[in-house]
Amino acid sequence: MTTTTSLTAVTGSVGTAHTRVEGRDKVTGAARYAADVPFAELAHGWMVLSTVARGRVRSVESEPVLAMPGVLTVLHHGSAPRVDGDYTGVLGRPDPIVACFQNDQVPFVGWPVALVVAETPEQAREAAEVLVVRYDEEPHDVDFSAGRSGTYTPQNSPALQAETGKGDLDAELASSAVVVDSEYSTPEEHHSPMEPHAAMARWEGGRLEVIDSNQGTTWVADELAKLFSLDPASVRVRSEHVGGAFGSKGVRPHQVLAVMAATVLDRPVRVVLTRRQMFSAVGYRSPTAQRVRLGADADGRLRAFDHQAQNLTSRVHEFVEQSASMGRVMYDADAHHTVNRVVPLDVPTPTWMRAPGEAPGSFALESALDELAEKCGIDPIVLRARNEPAAGPVSGLPFSSRNVLACFQEGARRFGWAERDPRPGLRREGRWLLGTGTAAATYPSGVAPSTAAVTAEADGTFTVRISAADLGTGARTALTLIAADALEVEPGRVHVRIADSDFGPAMIAGGSMGTRSWAWAVMAAAGELREQLALGGDIPPQGVTARSDTSAAVGALSAKERHSFGAQFAEVAVDTTSGEVRVRRMLGIFAAGRIVNPLTARSQLVGGMTWGISMALHEEAARDRASGSHVAADFAGYHFAANADVPLIEADWVDDPDADDPVGIKGIGEIGIVGAAAAVANAVWHATGVRHRNLPIRPDRVLLAGTGEATAG
Missing domain, CATH: 3.30.365.10 (Aldehyde oxidase/xanthine dehydrogenase, molybdopterin binding domain)
Known part of the structure; x- marks a missing residue:
């Protein structure tokens, strides 16, 4: 039977609020998430991670474990299938951590050294926890600090502009009426999505099938095909529902190990990571050390701009957190210099995490802009308006659209910025000091x-x-x-x-x-x-x-500087007796292209701003220098904003469709976090009169502010 389908003219769905279709x-x-999909004869793998920070595996004593109930196999560098990690994928060279069990090398604590596969998850875990792995340890170094030995500037490439510059920076700084020269730091942070990483692999009809939780099925399928030297057409990856990712869910050891085990056992195998394992096996945001130097005329016009950023990376794979990149779009100056540097250490490789580069970079840059406004005696919004570039400060390209000032104008009106007394430390409610702050936001809009x-x-x-x-x-x-x-x-x-x-x-x-x-x-x-x-x-x-x-x-797209923009506003209360900082309200106004679905778009923006509160006040992963391992790598020790920490958050937007896009879209997934931590930090300064240049702004650091030591962290 055949049917005629009519196309009745109905338009206007885009731009109206719709609940999620799923x-x-x-x-x-x-x-169902990846770990919940049932399969017949499913076996379960449990990763065993190294407990030493550097060295080699001397032996994996698998025989006693193989005799335990339900245990099917133990894979390690002496028994695992061979893979080919020497390739270039969609996003470049793979992190060597995905070439599992190919040698006895241990480059950091948490490196996969074995996989125990059993009939049930409980059997696999019990066996993995008693598996004895012996090591030959070597001296390690996990100590990250600004300007430490071994730091270098990566080479520029199409995917990375490590360093840019124009003009005579020293001369312009020397002739500036006002100079800000400050150092900032952000700590190691982790994605911690609601759904842990999980993958099931099986061979079906001559094809490899993987059920996974990831950010791109064709991406993962292509990488697995390369790793296992397979015809790409023989690999199928599905990932229908994902419970958060934030940059962490690409190709990771668990998918590779599931495929290895399924190949060895000729039956479906699932590998699910624990929270603790996710702290070392799936990437994180590197800590940063940043220095911002701004030179301006008395009226706040920038003459010199210098943003230097440093992050750590592993010794086995280079990852650059491009924190110094935001100023290449936001602010121009007669002399303009930015550089991103890295130092290799005996730590896991960092990776992309929501607004990589812009999130930590905006904290330093937008805090420094606030300091400059204070020194010049100029309102922070007025200062930014005086330094609006006509074109890309580094690229020289025209902007596809640039409505950052419209965001500040609308945000200031709704936030009540005009009533703000710029002098710090004046507003008080009992033991609470009150303050407000603002910061700019931007993120690239690519396709x-x-x-x-x-x-x-x-x-x-x-x-x-x-x-x-x-x-x-x-x-x-x-x-x-x-x-x-x-x-x-x-x-x-x-x-x-x-x-x-x-x-x-x-x-x-x-x-x-x-x-x-x-x-x-x-x-x-x-x-x-x-x-x-x-x-x-x-x-x-x-x-x-x-x-x-x-x-x-x-x-065929024309060459333009395409970015989303925004303005963040925050009000905080600081308890002078306990050092506690509470965010009372936040407002974000964004220029992020045409909004397809206001309901889910607002959710995305509010989510990013909530993460900004976490970044400003809570999130901080600590690493023990002696062992090289994390201290409290779990949700008990790694703090983030909970319901009680999140105040009234409002997110809205100004009209900003991209004329070169068929729908007018720019992108909103990441811009919500950019500038949010800086707005909170600037509000803390307005409340207390003390700058906090090291995140998070913990109560102990606030209490140190009373002795004049806060800026030292």
């Missing part, structure tokens, strides 16, 4: 090639297939609305299927580029389908499908 499934349990397929079904509905990932961001819902408008039908007639590598290559969910990139592909496929349907005729039982590839369209 919301009911999530709250009823119908939606990458993607493919999509849209099918007109015989029953009058439409199916969209794209290898997108919904990390809890609402991407599945946003794509439903975008497809509905492109097809000019009600959203209820559109069904979006995502997160299956068999759907073809697509951009990962990262860099605030996911929805924008996928939207281009969906729009293109929907347009092609409309043209096919316009020719008339019935819809056959198998439907009519149109496919798209946006490589050419993305490659």
